[in-house]
Amino acid sequence: MLIQGDHPEEQEGYKISTYVMTDIHGHYDGMKKMFRKIGFSASDRLICAGDYIDRGPKSYEMLRWIESPGENVILVRGNHDEEFRYCVEAMGMIFRKWGMDTASVEDTISVYGTVRKITSYFDLYGTIGDLVKKRRTALEQLSVWAACIGKMPYYYETVMNGRRCIIVHGGYIESLACLEGVETDHTYDSLEDFYLRARDDAYLYGGVEHGMILAGHTPTTAKYELPFNHGKVYRAYDEETDCIFYDLDCGYGFKDIQPEGRLACLRLEDERIFYVREI
DSSP: OEEEOOOOOOOOOOSSOEEEEOOOTTOHHHHHHHHHHHTOOTTSEEEEOSOOSSSSSOHHHHHHHHHSOOTTEEEOOOHHHHHHHHHHHHHHHHHHHHTOOTTOHHHHHHHHHHHHHHOTTTTTTSHHHHHHHTSOOOHHHHHHHHHHHHTSOSEEEEEETTEEEEEESSOOOSOGGGGTTSOOSSOOSSHHHHHHHOSHHHHHHOOOTTEEEEEOSSOTTOTTSTTOOTTSOEEEEETTTTEEEEEOOOBGGGTTTOTTOBEEEEETTTTEEEEEOOO
């Protein structure tokens, strides 16, 4: 049974802290503001659970950041990042077929326009279009970022305070066999698909015994989703498995149209939550 509750009382005095963030969505300035708020330093560790781009105004800066975020930063991939990678790889196939120059911005613009005409689902948020047309970014550089995303794990696991902690974008489940015989919101082709895209299913059927799952993907500003919490971090506890669930996507990607939206960051050592919010 899932029980929604409050996070533990704030505690201070940690010399080395482990922070978890997710769904920055092109809001590079908000991320930097959060770093200042938590006093993030080289002695700390940061684990990000995906969706670095799209929606916000600075996807270019976020992509530059993921190239070299620092040795103390662990990047997990999200569905928006994965879709970016697929789009760039599709463009690369055409470049190879036509023998085009990957360093040429003009060739990149031409191929982008061709693929865009084929399907409206290509570059759904217009991020690649902005990079190519406004930033004059050639496929060569796009491919560098796609390769960075391709190296990101689908989830990251650590241990904190005796609990197995899994940081993932959408949700975590031990095996797709756990979904047999139950009604799910979506059909999942693979475990990786679940990690990237699960929403309510992640809380109803996912989790690990005596563990903690920290995810994003589903904004807590979304009224008709299970982790709705008015733009604050959602915390739930499954008594049967002794598993804690956190949704840290507090709708910052929609902050311009949803006033409750904010960026959240959780410190694993004491589960303290920090917020950045524009009013």
